[in-house]
Amino acid sequence: MRILVIEDDHKIANAIKKGLEQERFAVDVSYDGREKLGSVLLNKYDLIILDRMLPGTDGIKICQMLRQEKNNIPILILTAKDKLRDKIEGLNAGADDYLIKPFAFEELLARVRALLRRPEKALDNILKISDLELNRLTFEVKRNGRKIELSSKEFALLEYLMRNPGRILTKDNIISHVWDYDADILPNTVEVYIGYLRNKIDKPFPDLPQLIKTSRGFGYKLEN
DSSP states (O other): OEEEEEOSOHHHHHHHHHHHHHTTOEEEEESSSTTTHHHHHTTOOSEEEEESEETTEEHHHHHHHHHHTTOOOOEEEEESOOOHHHHHHHHHTTOSEEEESSOOHHHHHHHHHHHHTSOSSOOOSEEEETTEEEETTTOOEEETTEEEOOOHHHHHHHHHHHHSTTOOBOHHHHHHHHSOTTSOOOTTHHHHHHHHHHHHHTTTOTTSOOOEEEETTTEEEEOO
């Protein structure tokens, strides 16, 4: 795995490089980002560790530029800015994670490994299957152009189904991704919520393909 560290503090950048190389990563360092961005756009790297404050530019702008170019490389922002609004700005710009300075290298390494375990192709903010559309930012769901009102749990369930089109998802899969560990889940909870979704996604559109399918004895899937 090849990682690009964009950090103007030479001491921090070199310490990160040394630590990651000891963990068997290939690491390149840029102290302002400008000379390496072409390589990033050519998908040379598997992950970027990006300083928020850079000479002559801003890590947020670099992040936004990469996302505008449809580059889905995982980005971990490093910054001394610890306000909630700063974190939100970074994440909304397209960053995948946000780590406050000073930090322990062990935490940085754990976050790097977590990001590298994610699917290679990042999810778009708008998920589509057939004429069904889900917006992960505005929480709007539409089918055939008609807006569909969902509860927060129904939305979470539909998003999980749409993130895994055509894949049979067991009840255990669904519970572990849609409900938290403290939730009181009854044996038929998943069936009940699948029923709620069918009543809103499929039944009002009898002339369109029924998207939510049951694989008896196995689970559920969503496909055209």
